[in-house]
Structure formats: structure tokens, C-alpha cells
Amino acid sequence: MKEETLKKKQEFVSQLAERIKKFRVIAVADLRNYPDRYLQAVRKKLRDEAEVVVAKNSMIKRALEQAGRGKELSEMMVGPTALIMTNMNPFQLYKLVKQSKGKAAAKPGQIAPYDIVVPAGETNLPPGPVLSELKQGGVNAQIKGGKVVIASDSVVAKAGQKITDAAAKALQKLGVEPFEVMFNILAAWEDGLVYRKDVLDVDEKKLIDDLRRVASEAFNLSFNVVYPTKQNIALLLQKAHLDSRNLAVNAGVYEKEVIDLMLAKANAQANALKLKIGV
CATH class of the missing domain: 3.30.70.1730 (Ribosomal protein L10, N-terminal RNA-binding domain)
Structure with missing residues (x-):
């Protein structure tokens, strides 16, 4: 064998x-x-x-x-x-x-993940030995109208405490499954x-949010240090074009693309001078 x-x-x-x-x-x-x-x-x-x-x-x-x-x-x-x-x-x-x-029933000796509370209210349990079993488990149970009712919210196990045999039996009688599995x-x-x-x-949501944040930070960094990439090259060229026009205007460099700006600037300066000397 x-x-x-x-x-x-x-x-x-x-x-x-x-x-x-x-x-x-x-x-x-x-x-x-x-x-x-x-x-x-x-x-x-x-x-x-x-x-x-x-x-x-x-x-x-x-x-x-x-x-x-x-x-x-x-x-x-x-x-x-x-x-x-x-x-x-x-x-x-x-x-x-x-x-x-899913949910799972409590077993004796397990550690309560949170305060396990049996809420007040009616049950479907008929009167009998179950009443004393519930009370032994820390449940404030009474008989009303031919039914077992929970008279008040009852804490059968505090968070971090071991679940007693009586508490586990009481929870099973009531169909309470306090553990997530x-x-x-x-x-x-x-x-x-x-x-x-x-x-x-x-955590997919957090991962996606982090990736978006990092991508945005990387884009800003590459743009600010003028490091060309496929993603930022268009904006870098636009900025370079604007910077070159401003430089030409401020330095008085006569160039076809900025001559209109230079003339406008000169006209504005002339008008300001006229106002200043009262002409």
C-alpha cells in the first residue's frame, strides 16, 4: 500500500x-x-x-x-x-x-480587524437556547413579540482583540461575517x-496620476533647459522665434520681419517725446 x-x-x-x-x-x-x-x-x-x-x-x-x-x-x-x-x-x-x-465568518482566536458591532434590531431567530448563546457572546439580546431582538448595538470584539469562542458562535448564529477575504x-x-x-x-488610479504628473514635470524641465524632444520641439521653435524678434527689436537690428515692430516702437517713442516737451 x-x-x-x-x-x-x-x-x-x-x-x-x-x-x-x-x-x-x-x-x-x-x-x-x-x-x-x-x-x-x-x-x-x-x-x-x-x-x-x-x-x-x-x-x-x-x-x-x-x-x-x-x-x-x-x-x-x-x-x-x-x-x-x-x-x-x-x-x-x-x-x-x-x-x-468576499466575506467570511469569524473563527475563535482570530484577531478582530475593527470593532465588530452587532447593530440593534430584529432577528429571524426564534426564542430558545440561542438567547443565552448570544448573551454569552456579548450580544444584548432579548425576546420581544415572539422573536429574538438585539436591544442595543453590541460590541462583541474590539479591534485588535482575539475573538472568543462564544463571540464567534454568536456572530455565526446571526449570520454576521466580519472578515473580508x-x-x-x-x-x-x-x-x-x-x-x-x-x-x-x-493602485492603477494612483499610478496613472503619478505618470501624468511625472510626464508634465519632465516636459516642463526639458522646455526650461531647452532640451529638444519630439514633444517640446514645436514650442521651443516658437519661443526661439519670438525671442529672436524681441532681441532684434531691442538691439535695433534692421531685418524684414521686425522692421514694422521697430517703426512702431520708434513712433511710440516719438509720441512720448512730443508729449514730454509739449510739441
Whole structure:
């Protein structure tokens, strides 16, 4: 039996290694606290764009090493891991899965990301043992009109505190899912380069705004230091033309293009002189 199991594992690793070789981009995702229903939704969303494989880390690591691709990702696998294989750009992959956010129930021992408050109001829960369960979880629950109601806003966990077993049960009874979860891609490998999460997580609006600002600053700098480029050459020529006309007028250089300006200037000076001497 052991030999048969070992043979199956070896076959799986070999087959996975061959699949890895067919793709340009390899990524790994941390599946800790990630509900299976969301994993299945991600698989469906990526069906035409990528393959998602969930297996033991040891088997994924061996397959990466055997394929000679993406083995740099091995050190990042510390919990349940999904391997993603695709020909998409790593940034496109991250953007696509980032949109697949969802809510998840609280588990005992998890840290509250913010003050978890159960708002006052009616519930669909009938009277019974659930009332004491809610109260044990810190919920101000009462029975009114044959229903369990929340008498006042109840904080069941403060931000940064561990969620107790009683609080987790109370939240689940009320259908409150306080955690936001997403397919947590830790890094992606492409052509020997590893892009970590902090690099992949691009704020597109900020990036575009920054590019526009930098482009504007670069244009102004090149124009002010008179560095000709394809983008500024027309304005530089216009400025040079105007500067040369002004220089010719001020220096009294008789030239066909500025003679009219010089005559106008001389006429203005003559009129000013007449007014001054009263002629």
C-alpha cells in the first residue's frame, strides 16, 4: 500500500511538473482562512485563463524543482497553498483575483480587524437556547413579540482583540461575517523574476496620476533647459522665434520681419517725446 501511495505521489509530481512547463507565469496563494466556496469561485473565474492546483506544499515544491521553473516561490509556502499557472501578465492575474473579494465568518482566536458591532434590531431567530448563546457572546439580546431582538448595538470584539469562542458562535448564529477575504497571491514568477504581493498590488488610479504628473514635470524641465524632444520641439521653435524678434527689436537690428515692430516702437517713442516737451 505504501509503495502504491508513493508511486501515485511521484506520478502526480511528474504530471504537475509537465503542466508547469507549459505556462509562462507561476504564482502561489495562501489559502489560510479562505473559504472553499470562494476558492471554487476563483477556479471558475480563472477557468479560461489559468489552472489552479491545490496540493501539499511538499509536492508542489518538488514539482517546481523538477520543472526548473518558479522554485524561488518555495520559501513562501508556509500554510495551505494553491499553485496558479497562467500565461497572463502577473499584474493582470493579481488584478483579476483581487476583484474576487468576499466575506467570511469569524473563527475563535482570530484577531478582530475593527470593532465588530452587532447593530440593534430584529432577528429571524426564534426564542430558545440561542438567547443565552448570544448573551454569552456579548450580544444584548432579548425576546420581544415572539422573536429574538438585539436591544442595543453590541460590541462583541474590539479591534485588535482575539475573538472568543462564544463571540464567534454568536456572530455565526446571526449570520454576521466580519472578515473580508480574497485569494491571497503571495508572489508570481515570470522568466526568472519574482514579483511579490506588494509589487503586484498596483493602485492603477494612483499610478496613472503619478505618470501624468511625472510626464508634465519632465516636459516642463526639458522646455526650461531647452532640451529638444519630439514633444517640446514645436514650442521651443516658437519661443526661439519670438525671442529672436524681441532681441532684434531691442538691439535695433534692421531685418524684414521686425522692421514694422521697430517703426512702431520708434513712433511710440516719438509720441512720448512730443508729449514730454509739449510739441
